[in-house]
Amino acid sequence: MTLSGPAFGRRIAELRTSMVASAVDAFVVTSRPNLFYLTGFDGSAGAALIRPTRAFLMVDFRYLTAARDMLAARGERAIALERVDGDHDEAIVALLEREGAQRIGVEAESMSIGRFTRLSTALASAASPGVDGSGCPALVPLERLVESMRAVKDDWEIAVLREAARRLSAVAREIPALAREGREEVEIADDINAAIRRAGFSRPAFETIVASGPNSALPHARPGRRRLQSGDGVVLDFGGVYDGYCVDLTRTIQVGRWRPDFRRIFDAVLEAQRTAIAAVRPGVSGRSLDRAARDVLTRHGLGDAFGHGTGHGLGLEVHEEPRISRTAPDSDGALAPGMVFTIEPGAYVAGTGGVRIEDDVLVTEGGCEVLTDVPKEI
Ligand code: GLY
Numbered sequence: 001m002t003l004s005g006p007a008f009g010r011r012i013a014e015l016r017t018s019m020v021a022s023a024v025d026a027f028v029v030t031s032r033p034n035l036f037y038l039t040g041f042d043g044s045a046g047a048a049l050i051r052p053t054r055a056f057l058m059v060d061f062r063y064l065t066a067a068r069d070m071l072a073a074r075g076e077r078a079i080a081l082e083r084v085d086g087d088h089d090e091a092i093v094a095l096l097e098r099e100g101a102q103r104i105g106v107e108a109e110s111m112s113i114g115r116f117t118r119l120s121t122a123l124a125s126a127a128s129p130g131v132d133g134s135g136c137p138a139l140v141p142l143e144r145l146v147e148s149m150r151a152v153k154d155d156w157e158i159a160v161l162r163e164a165a166r167r168l169s170a171v172a173r174e175i176p177a178l179a180r181e182g183r184e185e186v187e188i189a190d191d192i193n194a195a196i197r198r199a200g201f202s203r204p205a206f207e208t209i210v211a212s213g214p215n216s217a218l219p220h221a222r223p224g225r226r227r228l229q230s231g232d233g234v235v236l237d238f239g240g241v242y243d244g245y246c247v248d249l250t251r252t253i254q255v256g257r258w259r260p261d262f263r264r265i266f267d268a269v270l271e272a273q274r275t276a277i278a279a280v281r282p283g284v285s286g287r288s289l290d291r292a293a294r295d296v297l298t299r300h301g302l303g304d305a306f307g308h309g310t311g312h313g314l315g316l317e318v319h320e321e322p323r324i325s326r327t328a329p330d331s332d333g334a335l336a337p338g339m340v341f342t343i344e345p346g347a348y349v350a351g352t353g354g355v356r357i358e359d360d361v362l363v364t365e366g367g368c369e370v371l372t373d374v375p376k377e378i
């Protein structure tokens with residue numbers, strides 16, 4: 001299979017189909033991951049305007065050369081570069097006016113109320129509406145247009161995520177050498193971060209978690225100066241960004257001999273994770289996978305100890321669609337081939353400790369492929 005890189009033109013074409021369904025004649029993209037997904041541009045400020053037959057990438061002086069080189073390097077013909085002089089919002093309004101856009105979709109998930117108000121006010125004062133108000137362009141907040149496209153990965157993205165998961169698994173296999181009795185949580189976290197960079201990641205995907213002993217009962221504990229002791233359970237949760245894409249992995253270890261009460265929790269969480277992974281296939285919902293994991297833990301008397309969702313999508317953001325959860329509004333949608341997400345049940349019991357086991361899976365036509373490859377017990 002030849003992988004030519006992200007297919008920006010195809011993505012923009014797919015977005016246009018959603019624009020037609022939402023009856024907008026323009027879509028303004030300001031969310032950084034959405035902008036990257038649609039154009040390949042990854043600067044700290046910038047925007048895209050997608051019109052029915054044209055698309056513009058808007059950047060200022062700081063990024064002009066880089067953006068021009070990027071578009072030229074891939075022979076991009078579908079996206080025109082638009083230089084922003086001065087304020088970005090004023091430039092967006094000026095371009096919308098020049099284009100004569102009337103119903104302008106914006107990203108409801110990420111645009112701030114302040115920006116929405118500024119753009120709306122500027123559009124209204126720039127327009128010359130008829131006496132009945134017709135002709136005044138309107139911003140239309142649209143939910144998840146690009147986010148739901150991003151949830152289904154294409155072949156290029158799957159290849160990147162597969163490679164990223166392979167590399168993160170190699171980092172995980174270093175845990176036994178790093179997480180030893182007498183070492184501080186922060187020292188271990190620093191070593192994991194260094195291993196993530198050595199493995200070829202551009203950066204950790206989030207602040208690495210090393211939670212030992214009583215701290216393991218706190219699902220998102222920050223690493224501190226506590227030294228690992230014999231008898232501790234230790235939750236180690238870390239991720240990396242590779243070619244822009246995030247992967248995420250957790251293992252829980254026991255320092256010294258397994259304590260029977262802690263082992264019971266470990267075995268229950270492992271059973272919950274295996275059950276949920278076995279249930280992954282196209283057509284099922286994130287909510288049903290969450291229920292599969294939760295039912296196992298409830299049967300073991302640990303339902304109340306599982307206080308978070310079972311997983312989340314992975315991609316340009318470490319937490320994105322699809323949500324594998326009982327609470328997220330989008331968790332009833334059918335999972336589809338090409339979706340990549342975590343399965344990470346946990347149970348946290350004050351006094352005994354906490355366990356979380358997390359792997360990354362890809363939905364396939366026939367079920368799923370587990371992308372991470374690390375023994376559960378290391
Ligand atoms: N620590 C982030 C996560 O596993 O989702």
Ligand code: MN
Pocket residue numbers: 237238239248249250358
């Ligand atoms: Mn994690």
Ligand code: MN
Pocket residue numbers: 248249312342344358
């Ligand atoms: Mn996770």
